[in-house]
Amino acid sequence: MKKLIRRLAKVMDSSQYEPLDAANKRVRRRVRVPVGHVPVFVGEEMERFTVRAELLGRPAFVELLRRSAMEYGYDQVGVLRIPCSAHLFRLLLQTADADI
Template sequence: MKELIRRLSSSSSQYEPLISDGKKLRRTVSEGHVPVYVGEEMERFEVRTEHLGHPIFIEFLQRSAQEYGYDQQGVLRIPCPVSLFERVLDHLMKSGDHRELSDEIKADVLRVFGD
């Protein structure tokens, strides 16, 4: 898992995202961030690299590896409802990277992942 985080955080700021309308889109990623696609909608987010060490992101990365394999090509995909992912990001940005998640968010994560 540490190797995956290291690879993601040191990857180039350019990447090849999904194809839209038959054309490849190319976007830059803000320094210190990692691009991810979340949920069935494949909504794009830029996640601060320091968030990748948070226990909830380790869980997200483990779920991603289970769902899509460790050798994903291109942008990292995370199998999580977009609304829950947004709440987790919002909580981490407001409370700091390594703070405990609220009980409500923890309950929602457990409900979604079923563990």
């Protein structure tokens, strides 16, 4: 887990993140990620979330990270991708926030 968090810390500036504007043109801008958070892309639509790093150790997130490694491998470049629907991921985040 420590190795994964160190790896994720390298992409926390999310400089490789290029959001799409309303006209579907690529817009290059830096998006700051708060300290102690990790940027992730979720689902087929690659919706961007910032997740508190402490949540990555919870069983549900560990399972998502395992599935991510199985689908995309450990050599992902840039922001971490999670193979889960954005709706389900939002529910998971709400549940995790309620537990704290």
